[in-house]
Amino acid sequence: MSATQPSDDAFEKGHIKIPSMTPGWLLDAWKYMPRSSSACAPSRGLPVIIMAHGICGNKLMSLAPYAETFACMGYAVVVFDYRRWGASGGTPRHVVYISEQLEDYRTVIKYCRLQPEFDPHKVILWGTSLSGGHVVTLASERELNPTAVISQCPYLGTGPSTEISWTFIKTILRGIQDVLRQAVGLHPTYIPAVAYPGQVGMLTKPGCVQGVQRIVADQRDFPNEVSASSLFELPFYNPTASAPRITCPALVVAAEHDNLCPLQAALELKALSPLVEVVVVPCHHFELYPGTSMHEKSVDAMKAFLLERVALA
Template identity: 60%
Template sequence: MEDPQFVKSEVKIPSKTPGWDLDAWKFLPMTASGSSSRPLPVISADISDRAHGISANKRMGLSLFAERFASLGYAVVVFDYRRWGTSAGTPRHIVFVSEQLDDYRTVVKYVRQQAEFDPQKVVLWGTSFSGGHVTALSSEKNLNLTAVIAQCPFLGLGSGSSRLTKALLKTVLAGIHDILRQTFGMTPRYMPAVAQPGQVGLLTAPGSVEGMNLILPAEEGVYPNEVSASSLFELPFYNPRASGARITCPVLLVAAEQDNLCPLGFFHELKGLSPKVQLVSFPLGHFELYNEKGSMEAMVSFLEEHVPLDGSAPKSD
């Protein structure tokens, strides 16, 4: 087995909520060990969204991406949102889009305050639901991002999501029940994040359970497969492509052409809104994209073009 070309450590990042730290992993390339090394470009990433952005954590495969980027010479900071994974926050496993966007902003501020990172070369990376987050954040001028990479990002609900079925009605009622429970100080009502079609759950598209099983780690207990039922109501009003015309930095969208969760048409729509958006796609389903080597190679090429490691300025668009 080859020696790793990076050093991994754990860090705690204070979140916007006092007392709630974000648990993070920091990956530094071995070349950063010398005191004369220049500050490194840094990639901030979250994966609390392997199930449509809502129910996973950084232990579910994100290391593979972080290790590759760090081996190339980039620094990487991987974190869990508040209430998820090993980060603090209660009640657990509740989705608040505003909180998750703030957690990304918090990590961006944190990495800019660390002497080992180059504050002028900050990249955001996300996949599925967090892919939507980084896409939305790419339009925030005050973040001054260098680049953004979004793999099979959630860019809004497709038209098929609103079809009324008995299962959907039961799911909505579970969400209302959860709101009532939490309003009166009770524990949340949870439901599966991933379930079979026709069952109560947040993600019930055909193939979702099987796809999730393909990418789950062998270690038991990593994936709880639960989310507060009221998290359902965060989705219909979230449209990360709405601010696409105001994107401020190069953005790479990596799409799965057979994705039944994140419609390909939304990717083309976003690309049409901004000349800064690049799109690559593969003839795969949503979950298959995670193990596609071509996806990783596209990301690496994008980084080499827009976030060079030789000390030169990023390419202007």
């Protein structure tokens, strides 16, 4: 079966709400369960893969093909939106707090371990871009004890190079304005999540606008805005720093010509931990996602890794 053409008959998709650490704010999630138990009928539940999107993304942005592929293999999958994003609760909207997103992953992990349909000893974390960095960070938390992690084109603390320009200065000033506004309880100052080179925005490298457009089936699913102060989260986030403490097998699928999350960062991660495996795909950042020529190559690496590291009973 092709990684891009899973059979709907092979899995059931449900919709669940998971209480977050903020009272009253629920995490919106999809739950995929294989229909057939012939390939895997464990008494302790199924291995479960927990997934979330990258910066400014939500689960409607082409995460379903991954989940469907894994469910067809016999794994359970839970795909969730962070607080403030997608269909999850939380205000103000579209603000990136890395500590909050890591906490949301932990919340979903704990939730899944309490559900009888999942094996609490076989929890796999999956992330892409910024969330690819999140799962690397979480792989080093011994108390979480994930079984394995899969990280696609991850942000590992090294971002794209920036040039001092008038656009850069305007972007920073918008970020400072947002910090001041939110500090006194005002509505955030927003900038585009993706924009063309030379414009104010979060992601402005060549190919970003076109890449995001490819993974959004309906433009209404992607508001294309983020609080300007979210820019200041990334320089202080370094998932690679936790590499020596990684406790489980980790697959990194890296794009050779990535202009957002450089390949060199993935190679440095591998050098710091014997548990890290890197597969390099000859493409750009957004060419690993569904609908591109290199997507199946990325997914094939993930499938092989899963079957080797988290075998189905």
